[in-house]
Amino acid sequence: MAAELLAELSRFVHSRADDADRELLPNEELRGFLRRHTKSDQRFFKKAELIGLYREFVETERVQPDPRLFRALRVKPRRTLSGVATVTVLTKPYPCPGKCTFCPTDARMPKSYLPDEPGCMRAERHQFDPFDQVDARIRTLHRNGHPVDKIELLILGGTWSSYANDYQETFIRRCLDAMNGTESKTVAEAQRRNEDAPHRNVGLVIETRPDHVRPREVRRLRDLGVTKVQMGAQSLDDEVLRLNQRGHDVAATRRAMDLLRAAGFKLVLHWMPNLLGSDPQKDRADFRGLWSDPSLRPDEIKIYPCSLLENAELYDFWKRGEYRPYEDDELIALVADCKTQVPEYCRINRVYRDIPSTHVVAGTRINNLRQCVQDELRASGRECRCLRCREVVKHEVVAEELVLRQLPYETGCGRELFLSFETSDDRVAGYLRLWLPGDAVPDLQIPELEGAALVREVHVYGQARSLGSEAAGAAQHAGLGRRLLEEAERIAGSAGFRRVAIIASVGTRGYYRKRGYRLDGTYMVKDGV
Numbered sequence: 001m002a003a004e005l006l007a008e009l010s011r012f013v014h015s016r017a018d019d020a021d022r023e024l025l026p027n028e029e030l031r032g033f034l035r036r037h038t039k040s041d042q043r044f045f046k047k048a049e050l051i052g053l054y055r056e057f058v059e060t061e062r063v064q065p066d067p068r069l070f071r072a073l074r075v076k077p078r079r080t081l082s083g084v085a086t087v088t089v090l091t092k093p094y095p096c097p098g099k100c101t102f103c104p105t106d107a108r109m110p111k112s113y114l115p116d117e118p119g120c121m122r123a124e125r126h127q128f129d130p131f132d133q134v135d136a137r138i139r140t141l142h143r144n145g146h147p148v149d150k151i152e153l154l155i156l157g158g159t160w161s162s163y164a165n166d167y168q169e170t171f172i173r174r175c176l177d178a179m180n181g182t183e184s185k186t187v188a189e190a191q192r193r194n195e196d197a198p199h200r201n202v203g204l205v206i207e208t209r210p211d212h213v214r215p216r217e218v219r220r221l222r223d224l225g226v227t228k229v230q231m232g233a234q235s236l237d238d239e240v241l242r243l244n245q246r247g248h249d250v251a252a253t254r255r256a257m258d259l260l261r262a263a264g265f266k267l268v269l270h271w272m273p274n275l276l277g278s279d280p281q282k283d284r285a286d287f288r289g290l291w292s293d294p295s296l297r298p299d300e301i302k303i304y305p306c307s308l309l310e311n312a313e314l315y316d317f318w319k320r321g322e323y324r325p326y327e328d329d330e331l332i333a334l335v336a337d338c339k340t341q342v343p344e345y346c347r348i349n350r351v352y353r354d355i356p357s358t359h360v361v362a363g364t365r366i367n368n369l370r371q372c373v374q375d376e377l378r379a380s381g382r383e384c385r386c387l388r389c390r391e392v393v394k395h396e397v398v399a400e401e402l403v404l405r406q407l408p409y410e411t412g413c414g415r416e417l418f419l420s421f422e423t424s425d426d427r428v429a430g431y432l433r434l435w436l437p438g439d440a441v442p443d444l445q446i447p448e449l450e451g452a453a454l455v456r457e458v459h460v461y462g463q464a465r466s467l468g469s470e471a472a473g474a475a476q477h478a479g480l481g482r483r484l485l486e487e488a489e490r491i492a493g494s495a496g497f498r499r500v501a502i503i504a505s506v507g508t509r510g511y512y513r514k515r516g517y518r519l520d521g522t523y524m525v526k527d528g529v
């Protein structure tokens with residue numbers, strides 16, 4: 001019965017998704033099918049159940065492997081579109097050195113998190129234990145049909161840099177232990193083991209405050225294997241920062257960005273409209289500064305409209321009539337205007353923070369802001385050109401149809417080149433971020449970076465097949481990552497650099513070794529480019 005259902009489901013999926021442009025079967029279509037094909041007791045099949053059956057039947061050779069069917073069953077397929085699964089973990093509750101007016105406090109959570117946010121509930125269930133959080137998440141992702149051989153680890157919670165060094169080291173070692181399936185005594189040992197572990201770490205993200213980023217801290221983050229840093233810029237107006245008690249100025253954000261870029265980190269900034277002391281017009285001007293100021297220009301951005309929460313100090317300002325949350329239409333219009341300003345090298349990860357609406361005292365509670373903003377843009381004939389809006393959602397692209405583009409831009413102390421492979425329908429199939437240091441680079445005392453051009457990120461979505469390999473299962477990896485890397489080496493060489501250094505996660509070292517790189521310090525380097 002189950003085998004017949006899978007066979008019928010396979011026929012259905014292939015009939016609906018035969019067109020190469022429709023690789024992702026819309027959820028409603030699959031749900032419709034499952035409603036028509038219930039179990040003998042009339043209950044519905046769950047996707048995870050069918051994934052389990054599929055795996056079991058393929059293993060026992062009762063059905064043929066069918067990648068398209070398997071993809072259609074995957075829960076929230078966009079999550080691992082590029083083959084990388086993100087595992088989010090929370091650090092233990094701990095006070096933050098910040099006193100931000102808008103930031104909620106809950107003794108059960110690290111500062112700024114609320115106990116009923118989904119990721120927080122998961123962390124609390126595991127008593128914030130790093131090993132258990134990672135282990136459980138990998139299992140769930142696997143059960144839901146996602147690939148889990150490449151893991152991006154996202155560590156959330158307050159200000160990472162304010163936790164004790166011992167705690168940081170234990171936390172990361174235990175996360176790696178969970179991916180490795182073995183225990184290590186030190187972070188370095190766990191990192192070595194991860195190079196060929198079943199779940200390789202291909203990205204490690206922490207969040208911190210700009211005023212905590214110093215050269216020593218930058219070196220420490222590298223030792224811990226961090227590859228991406230999220231920071232709250234929140235505003236580019238010193239007066240707004242002061243009113244909201246951020247405890248740092250815009251110059252600190254610029255300095256931190258320059259330091260982190262010089263060490264090759266991928267850079268995510270958080271920006272908050274509707275802060276105390278701002279208004280929609282000021283916010284529009286403020287947002288422009290993120291792109292006009294060469295020291296900022298982040299790779300990714302999270303727009304977090306300020307939410308008014310009862311357990312934040314901002315609440316008292318609101319009660320005294322000194323703060324006004326924006327109305328829905330004001331916020332939609334503002335975020336739509338912001339989106340159109342974002343350059344093609346940047347990805348907008350979020351346009352709202354997923355706070356359960358019961359906590360929001362006043363102001364907007366729309367949790368589909370992204371959709372409302374997209375509708376607004378469409379209605380006014382505008383579009384967002386950010387990476388997220390342009391990344392391919394297909395699983396295969398035709399290599400010969402891709403065009404390699406170069407987008408150069410200046411940064412605080414060097415020149416950045418955003419190289420991208422684009423499809424004929426204006427989608428990004430893969431990209432690479434190359435940074436060419438200028439003359440006034442901050443001294444980080446990282447000897448392996450001396451005289452090196454830096455590859456800060458290589459990202460390929462899905463797979464590329466070559467023309468002539470149309471037959472099912474014949475998709476071949478056309479090596480977009482390799483081609484991007486070769487182009488970066490060529491550009492770096494002709495710009496006078498003799499060395500290329502890549503801020504590679506521990507789990508990607510093997511990939512770069514095969515391409516002639518060797519480990520030097522915490523970077524993969526190649527000389528004589």
Ligand code: SF4
Nearest residue numbers: 096098100103112158
């Ligand atoms: S720095 Fe971040 S976590 Fe700390 S109080 Fe400010 S917003 Fe909250």
Ligand SMILES: [Zn+2]
Nearest residue numbers: 348384386389
């Ligand atoms: Zn966008």
